Structure formats: structure tokens, C-alpha cells
Amino acid sequence: MEMHISRDELLRTFSFTAEASEIRDAVAHIASCPRCLDRAADVVAALRQTGDLAPTGRGRPPEDRYQDGRAALIALMEVREQKRMGLYRAKAWWDELKELSPREQAGRVKATAAIQKREVFETIIREANRLCGRDPFAAEHLAKSAHLLVDHLPGLEFSDRVKDGLRLSAMTVIANGRRLAGNWSGAGSAISEAKRYLRKGKVSQTEQAYLLSIQASLLCDLGQLEESISLVSQATELYQAAGDLKGIATMKIQAADALFGADRAGEALMTAEDALALLTHRDVRLELLARIVITESLIVLGRLSEAMSNHEAAEHLFEMGGDVTYFKGEYLEAKILDARGHARESEKRFRSAIDGFTEAEVYKPGLIARFAFFESLFKRSAFGKCARLCEETIELLERPDTAHFQMPQVWKDLLAAVQAEILKEYHLAEMRRYLARHWAVPAAKVPVFALAVGV
Numbered sequence: 478m479e480m481h482i483s484r485d486e487l488l489r490t491f492s493f494t495a496e497a498s499e500i501r502d503a504v505a506h507i508a509s510c511p512r513c514l515d516r517a518a519d520v521v522a523a524l525r526q527t528g529d530l531a532p533t534g535r536g537r538p539p540e541d542r543y544q545d546g547r548a549a550l551i552a553l554m555e556v557r558e559q560k561r562m563g564l565y566r567a568k569a570w571w572d573e574l575k576e577l578s579p580r581e582q583a584g585r586v587k588a589t590a591a592i593q594k595r596e597v598f599e600t601i602i603r604e605a606n607r608l609c610g611r612d613p614f615a616a617e618h619l620a621k622s623a624h625l626l627v628d629h630l631p632g633l634e635f636s637d638r639v640k641d642g643l644r645l646s647a648m649t650v651i652a653n654g655r656r657l658a659g660n661w662s663g664a665g666s667a668i669s670e671a672k673r674y675l676r677k678g679k680v681s682q683t684e685q686a687y688l689l690s691i692q693a694s695l696l697c698d699l700g701q702l703e704e705s706i707s708l709v710s711q712a713t714e715l716y717q718a719a720g721d722l723k724g725i726a727t728m729k730i731q732a733a734d735a736l737f738g739a740d741r742a743g744e745a746l747m748t749a750e751d752a753l754a755l756l757t758h759r760d761v762r763l764e765l766l767a768r769i770v771i772t773e774s775l776i777v778l779g780r781l782s783e784a785m786s787n788h789e790a791a792e793h794l795f796e797m798g799g800d801v802t803y804f805k806g807e808y809l810e811a812k813i814l815d816a817r818g819h820a821r822e823s824e825k826r827f828r829s830a831i832d833g834f835t836e837a838e839v840y841k842p843g844l845i846a847r848f849a850f851f852e853s854l855f856k857r858s859a860f861g862k863c864a865r866l867c868e869e870t871i872e873l874l875e876r877p878d879t880a881h882f883q884m885p886q887v888w889k890d891l892l893a894a895v896q897a898e899i900l901k902e903y904h905l906a907e908m909r910r911y912l913a914r915h916w917a918v919p920a921a922k923v924p925v926f927a928l929a930v931g932v
């Protein structure tokens with residue numbers, strides 16, 4: 478292998494003492510060696526300070542300057558340095574912006590030239606995306622500030638098409654933040670606005686795919702699972718065209734999740750396994766999500782040994798995730814224990830998962846776990862426990878800001894049916910479907926067991 482260039486050689490190369498053949502060899506090496514390029518950049522900076530840097534290019538026409546390979550390298554170093562400093566500086570502005578109120582953020586964006594940079598925009602968007610899961614309100618406001626920032630980007634440097642492309646990515650984050658905060662209509666209008674930019678702006682395939690995936694998530698939340706699945710497949714095609722494997726895997730996991738919710742466990746399983754095959758060991762979060770769908774599907778399909786093997790393969794992932802991940806693991810184990818007939822142990826596991834979700838105020842998986850527990854109790858005719866679980870759940874759902882108006886009523890109907898001993902197996906499937914589709918928004922028709930008791 479070719480040797481790296483020593484500091485002394487670098488000093489000679491970029492000062493006036495070098496010979497032509499030495500320069501040619503050194504330039505060829507530096508251009509293809511990132512390590513020597515970094516070292517050369519520091520040497521160039523030092524030579525420039527003492528006035529020993531050659532060539533300076535001063536007084537010569539630009540086309541002449543680049544005949545000396547060193548000038549081209551120096552120009553490349555400068556571009557790299559500017560780009561890197563742009564990012565570091567952007568992050569510093571981000572540190573300040575994230576602490577401000579939405580109003581203050583807007584004021585700062587309008588008034589501070591140093592913020593009106595593409596790097597600052599990109600930093601805000603990246604961090605807002607990351608923040609979405611934890612604090613969707615803050616993420617939405619940051620993305621709004623980024624959207625406002627686009628208006629202040631210099632028009633000479635950024636065409637209207639480019640600006641609209643940037644506005645689209647800000648609007649996508651706004652939509653996702655609103656969705657995660659349960660603001661369904663707000664999320665819908667942000668998506669419509671983003672689609673307007675899609676028509677006018679310079680938008681990459683991956684950005685377009687990401688917008689479709691957020692729209693698909695919104696439809697999934699609203700119980701329109703089939704529409705969501707079809708949007709996800711459109712997004713998958715875009716990621717495929719862009720050669721984005723991680724994007725494809727993410728879409729397959731999203732599709733698998735929706736398929737599972739739509740009672741299509743077999744397809745969910747295949748789709749999640751496809752996704753798993755595309756992941757590398759670095760995609761920890763995606764692997765966890767894929768494996769959760771795989772385990773759940775295998776349980777539903779009655780393939781319990783495979784479910785257990787898959788769950789065990791994900792053990793280290795559950796340990797790395799936070800509390801909510803841990804409760805999800807408990808829930809899956811409760812279902813496995815239940816399916817194998819270990820009633821007492823499954824009850825403990827269900828209880829612990831449900832309490833965990835409730836305390837963490839994680840609504841949807843908590844509700845799904847409650848009903849899975851109900852089904853487990855019902856199957857072994859523990860009707861008294863079923864009724865107590867209903868009562869406790871109703872009490873929770875009647876607290877302000879926990880559920881839509883229909884949800885406590887449906888559980889009340891379930892309670893009435895179980896107390897009247899008229900609840901049947903097929904009612905359970907009905908309720909399961911209802912919860913998968915209507916945990917966020919009321920249904921046009923409530924599950925049929927309510928009619929059976931005449932309430």
C-alpha cells in the first residue's frame with residue numbers, strides 16, 4: 478500500500494521549495510487519501526499564517542491557477558472547511574433556538590442574518606424530526622420556525638423551486654408533530670399544504686416518499702388502514718427508485734404494522750420479515766419494530782415456538798429501548814404465556830405491562846393490552862375479573878383528554894354484556910377490530926355486542 482505523506486513533505490509540497498515532480502505525486506495522493514487531505518489542510522493553514530503558502534494565485538487568471546494541482550486542492554479544502562463550519566455554527570444557533578418560545582424563535586429567525594442559512598434550516602429540521610416522538614409540540618414549533626427561515630434565505634443563492642422544496646420538508650415535520658400530538662385535522666391540513674409545495678418545488682424522491690409515509694401514518698391513526706397500506710406501497714416505490722434500502726425497510730415495517738391492525742397477520746409477518754432482511758446491525762430501532770410485528774403475528778398464527786425464538790432474538794433490543802419498549806416486551810410475553818395456558822403468570826405479566834403503559838400515558842398500546850388481557854380472562858371464564866378490568870378501564874377513559882367520547886361507552890357496553898353473560902367469541906373479534914381502527918377517532922358504527930344488551 479502507498480505510504481502516507483509526512484508533515485515535512487507536506488510542508489515542502491505547499492511552500493515555494495517544492496519541485497514539480499514531487500508536487501504532482503503529492504497532489505495525486507492527497508486527492509485520494511482523506512487522512513492526508515486533513516493533514517494537508519492544517520499544514521496549508523499554518524503556511525498561510527506565516528505567508529509561506531504557494532501558490533497564492535494572486536495576479537494570475539483563474540484558469541491558470543488550477544493548472545497547478547495544489548491550487549485545486551486548496552480550493553477544495555476551503556469548500557470543505559466552509560461547509561463544516563457552517564454545520565458547527567448552525568448547531569450552535571440550534572442550541573439557542575430550541576430554548577426559545579415559538580414567538581421568540583420567529584423573532585430571532587427574522588432578525589438574525591447568521592441564522593438565515595441553509596445549514597441552520599437543515600439542523601432545525603433534523604433535530605425537530607428527532608424530537609417528534611418525545612415532544613411533538615416543540616417539534617412542530619421548531620419546524621414552523623424553519624419554514625419561516627426559508628423566506629429569509631438569500632434569493633440569489635436559492636431559487637423559488639429550491640425554497641419550496643425546503644418548505645415541503647418543514648411542512649412534513651409539522652404534519653408529523655401534529656399527528657403525534659393527536660391533532661388530526663391540523664396534520665391533514667399540513668399535508669395538503671406540503672403537497673402544494675410538491676407541485677412547485679425541487680423535491681427529491683426520498684423527501685416525497687417521506688411525506689407519503691407521514692400521510693400513511695395519519696390514515697393509519699384514523700383507522701383507514703387499507704388507504705394507508707396503498708400509500709405506503711407508493712412510498713416504497715419511490716425509495717426503491719432512489720435506492721434507499723433503509724427507506725424501503727421502514728416502509729415495509731409500517732405496512733406490516735397496518736396489515737397486522739387490519740387482521741392480516743400472515744401478510745404482516747411476510748412483510749416484516751422482508752424488512753428485517755434489509756436491515757444492518759446498526760438499525761437497532763427498526764429491527765426492534767420489525768421483530769415486534771413478527772412476534773405478534775406468529776402468536777396470532779399459533780406458531781408459538783417461532784414466536785418465542787423471534788422474541789428471544791430481540792431480547793437485547795428490548796433492553797436497549799426505553800420503558801415503553803420494555804412494557805411492550807412484557808405484553809408479548811403475557812400473550813405467549815396466555816397462549817400456552819399459563820394463566821397466573823400471564824395475568825401478572827399483563828398487569829405489569831398495563832400499569833406501565835398507563836403510568837407512561839401511552840394510550841394506544843395500553844388500550845390494546847387491556848383488551849388482550851380481557852380476552853385472556855374471558856376465555857377462562859374469569860367474568861368477575863373481566864368486569865373489574867372494564868370498570869377500571871372506564872374510569873381511566875373518562876378522565877379528561879384520554880379518549881374520544883365513544884371509547885368509554887364501548888367499554889361500558891362490553892361490561893354490560895359480560896355481566897349479562899351474553900358476550901360471545903365473535904364479539905371479541907369485533908371489539909379487537911374496533912380498537913385497532915378507532916382508538917383515535919369514533920366509528921360510524923359501534924361494535925355489535927352493545928346492541929345485544931340493548932344499550
Ligand SMILES: [Zn+2]
Binds near residue numbers: 480510
Ligand atoms: Zn495518505
